[in-house]
Amino acid sequence: MSSEPVNVNDFKELARLALPKMYYDFYSGGAEDEHTLRENIQAFYRITIRPRVLVDVSKVDMSTTILGHHISAPILVAPTAAHKLAFHEGELATARAAAAVKTIMVLSYSSTCSIEEVASSCNSVRFFQLYIFKRRDISALLVQRAERCGYKAIILTVDTPRLGRREADIKNKMIAPPVKSLEGLISIDVKSDQGSKLETYANEMLDASLSWEDIGWLRSITTLPILIKGVLTHEDATKAVEAGVDGIIVSNHGARQLDFAPATVSVLEEVVHAVKGKIPVLLDGGVRRGTDVFKALALGAQAVLIGRPVIYGLAAKGEEGVRTVMEMLKNELETSMALSGCPSIKDITRSHVRTHYDNLPSML
């Protein structure tokens, strides 16, 4: 691409040019036929915005709070693996960019920089993403380290009892990226370049027997708020509230786990209704525009998280690229709010969007 990127989607092509094919495929790919991957984006297209006019929008305030932490806009950095495959400074660059735009980064357990390195890279609020492993002692140790380093919440990913079938990685014989947080803790050779080790390694580590009772175990070892990531139904949202978690992230893991899982924005409202305002609901998956953020907020999300675009920004331009991606989304959100007659986040309501379901009664 000859010209400078003007939106987040432009960064995808820049990343493709910057990265070895194996890594680009790893970041961009989804599970099996990638139906959900396409749907995550297309479901946003099916929602329209109902703007209001003659509202004073000379000042637009996007700031909000998440679990009591003040941020400049309801757009967080999602936990994604192995940033050093995209850029030599890895998660340190991402963390600095998130801090610069005054938002929260969720550090993946599969980080290629250590929990401690990221914590000392800059002063900012961060959350830590966790899996519960067969080796509970390892999960417990990660939680302790995150607590000690000042991370403010644990994001427990619950959609991964085993790894989804990412066929691009299988074809490319994708290697397992070195997970810095596990260094010295396990004997699995995660640095092996013998072929497609990703799935084998993950499946050996992950505890597929995990159930709702185990949330109690996690609660017993930490005082940090616990959010569960990967809820897609009202049944599970209700169970999450009963289990006493502090928040839900509506997520299908960026369409990398179960293909034909629903697009996240298409089930957001179902989850929001089940939760009845008791705990915050966040969303990730397919957010590529400020209008997408606006739509998610109108349907009841407190904030959204950004996965792939952050990595594309990192691959294309390092820390500056991540900052630009996040700023582009913020600027677009600000414009969407101004053009919809919403001077602040609390002014964005359900009546500002129309979904496919809203049209149904008139079709009967």
Ligand SMILES: Cc1cc2nc3c(=O)[nH]c(=O)nc-3n(C[C@H](O)[C@H](O)[C@H](O)COP(=O)(O)O)c2cc1C
């Ligand atoms: C390359 C890649 C790695 C990811 N690694 C993790 C991870 O380690 N833990 C996790 O909970 N989610 C992980 N995710 C899922 C993201 O947190 C998030 O749910 C998803 O990327 C959001 O969709 P988007 O990429 O369309 O924005 C990963 C996603 C991608 C694309």
